[in-house]
Amino acid sequence: MEVVASAPGKVLMTGGYLILERPNAGIVLSTNARFYAIVKPIHEEVKPETWAWAWADIKLTSPQLSRESMYKLSLKHLMLQCVSSSESRNPFVENAIQYCAAAGRSKLDKNKKDALEKLLLQGLDITILGCNDFYSYRNQIEARGLPLTPESLAALPPFTSITFNAEESNGGNCKPEVAKTGLGSSAAMTTAVVAALLHYFGVVNLSTLSEDSHQQNKDSMDLDIVHMIAQSAHCIAQGKVGSGFDVSSAVYGSQHYIRFSPEVLSAAQAAVKGMPLEDVIGNILNEKWDHERTKFSLPPLMSLLLGEPGTGGSSTPSMVGAVKKWQKADPEKSNETWRKLAEANSELETQLNMLSKLAREHWDAYKCVIDGCSRLKPEKWMEGVTEPIKEAVVKTLLHARDAMVRIRYHMRQMGEAAGIPIEPESQTQLLDATMDMEGVLLAGVPGAGGFDAIFAVTLGDSSSNVTKAWSSHNVLALLVREDPQGVSLESGDPRSREITSAVSSVHIN
CATH class of the missing domain: 3.30.230.10 (Ribosomal Protein S5; domain 2)
Incomplete structure (x- = not known):
């Protein structure tokens, strides 16, 4: 057996x-x-x-x-x-x-x-x-x-x-x-x-x-x-x-x-x-x-993409240690940052759940919007949308983006205060460029952040453009996708x- x-x-x-x-x-x-x-x-x-x-x-x-x-x-x-x-x-x-x-x-x-x-x-x-x-x-x-x-x-x-x-070169085995x-x-x-x-x-x-x-x-x-x-x-x-x-x-x-x-x-x-x-x-x-x-789980017609920037990994335990030290040293400021981060995290989750609900209840309108947005830069998503349901879908997409922008902002603040690279400058430029691309809903650093990886959530078939763009920035897009099982x-x-x-x-x- x-x-x-x-x-x-x-x-x-x-x-x-x-x-x-x-x-x-x-x-x-x-x-x-x-x-x-x-x-x-x-x-x-x-x-x-x-x-x-x-x-x-x-x-x-x-x-x-x-x-x-x-x-x-x-x-x-x-x-x-x-x-x-x-x-x-x-x-x-x-x-x-x-x-x-x-x-x-x-x-x-x-x-x-x-x-x-x-x-x-x-x-x-x-x-x-x-x-x-x-x-x-x-x-x-x-x-x-x-x-x-x-x-x-x-x-x-x-x-x-x-x-x-x-x-190691001296013959000793590291x-x-x-x-x-x-x-x-x-x-x-x-x-x-x-x-x-x-x-x-x-x-x-x-x-x-x-x-x-x-x-x-x-x-x-x-x-x-x-x-x-x-x-x-x-x-x-x-x-x-x-x-x-x-x-x-x-x-x-x-x-x-x-x-x-x-x-x-x-x-x-x-x-x-x-x-x-x-x-x-x-x-x-x-x-x-x-x-x-x-x-x-992610709403329908959305894909999770992961990229490996190739800047070498970060040590999560030492980064967590630095954040805890900062919390002890400055409880007031750190509590404030955490509160705002928790709010932004919760807001993103609410918007994603709302998108799943819209997909269940108004599939045709939802699919139509996702297909359209997958070919446009985010600032153009609202253009020419007049139907109330489609408008609701686009607004929810844009609210989700706003929440992600806030999450990234507070994560950077926390990193600066704790003296660790939670979203290092090189990642910031890469993530900003990614969030600007056609069909990209979100981009960020997963988990504890650092140089390990970046993620993006893309709409419809837009992930192949992101993959190509990442490749030109020396970022290797991995084959990983979400599978809720x-x-x-x-x-x-x-x-x-x-x-x-x-x-x-x-x-x-």
Whole structure:
């Protein structure tokens, strides 16, 4: 039996910094970039003598990094020991394995517990794969002399090997750093592994997940278990309780999110201090998780575009630290800025929801306006529009733009006050130019900002013009789009599927 689960990467469109503190909300979009986890047994049969063993074999393979690690899992304490010489550990997956086994022990009845022990004794063979979109291939594209276009990215084979930064010149090996695009690879990877293991162990059943599964109680309960275990494993691996929006969107998809109280995870932190893991996970599953999420997704006929400016990444933790320091030093000014930012974030969300409503109720007029605006610069959107409904659509589009302009203004103010480049000057020029193009509704820096990435929301078919314009500014447009679906069960190894789809997309003239 083989289980394959996948979870999406994310883009935090609004709520950077504010989302760290309740009750501030953020809009997070899940994407078509997915992380996959494949779980199957190592041994076909459990040999009679293995029941006497107190250890289960676990093999973790990451083909893109050419890495394989072997572990033993103590069946008594559910603790993992690495037995291979692999220098680089993966704390996210290690925690996920331990927590999922403990969740099985905590949740399953007697018969299912015996089945779980048998599955553990057969060993776990786990493979993790991330879509190319999670990683930066900009250097390889430039090294091959190819243009900085999405077509060059699309020409890379699926699940391409990831290159590490070069060794230091003095022969010493610096910490291998993978260049990433900021889509939340650790959250998507942790969630995919947790979902695959919990389904494999029979703790949850993800095969009934429907498109709208959040409405159905049983599915939603199963997703909630995946969410609680994935949040716990991710936070403990990171060594801090983050806001959790990246794990939440990996589980449930695009959403309006308000974080959980950090105290919810005090039980998980106690585990590190030696409480039995089964009890800890039992406590976590019974905790009152008080995060809030509401379904959200971009209005119809709109596309999310992401660009990689190639100025090198920014360190989110150090930027968050600088903002917190500024909040302490100047509470009055920082509260004022945050209040205005929260208002602008909320205003943008209101306008986008209004556009979705207009699309539902007046599709023809909505479609007509979006098609028209996709070919015009924003200052011309209102020209020649006379019908009241069409006018309402254009006005809402323009209100959404105003809200984005205000968000960017307050984010820049916050960056200047905290002494960090939240929207650096180079990004400002690029974003202003992008927001001026035909068919562009919004542009901004996602998440904590910095030099990592820029995003745009485009109308109709205008995204290809933006892509070309970005390319001329040395910005690589990525292949990522919004996909509102969260965690899901897949029907087989994604590598074979990617290869068959690649073969079928080759046109022979």
